[in-house]
């Protein structure tokens with residue numbers, strides 16, 4: 551995923567507010583992600599400096615929590631259920647079809663930022679297996695040929 555220039559001056563107010571507050575790391579990361587949509591790699595050293603931490607400590611927290619992203623996210627998130635019931639009902643072929651259609655793998659985002667494809671364990675609708683979710687919408691008992699129609703609904 552290639553990115554354009556990032557306006558790092560947006561970091562200043564966040565970092566000034568939490569200068570020297572090691573314990574505020576999670577809130578700072580949440581605010582940074584709220585501002586940029588993800589935590590840019592370029593921000594990590596500046597966050598570490600401001601909070602008097604090592605960059606490796608900041609990086610460790612970003613990679614530990616699944617709520618934080620190091621790359622820009624798509625406007626729409628697709629989740630393909632990998633739970634047991636869905637797996638038995640062939641979500642693997644759905645996942646392969648989505649990956650082929652969008653040209654990305656699980657965990658990646660399309661270059662036009664239209665879609666991110668996220669791994670998911672049980673989505674809680676096992677009776678509808680196989681299940682995928684796009685943003686907050688569930689689609690159950692679907693087959694690969696229905697995917698195109700579904701994805702067209704999301705710009």
Ligand code: FES
Nearest residue numbers: 631633636673675
């Ligand atoms: S296993 Fe897929 S929704 Fe539960």
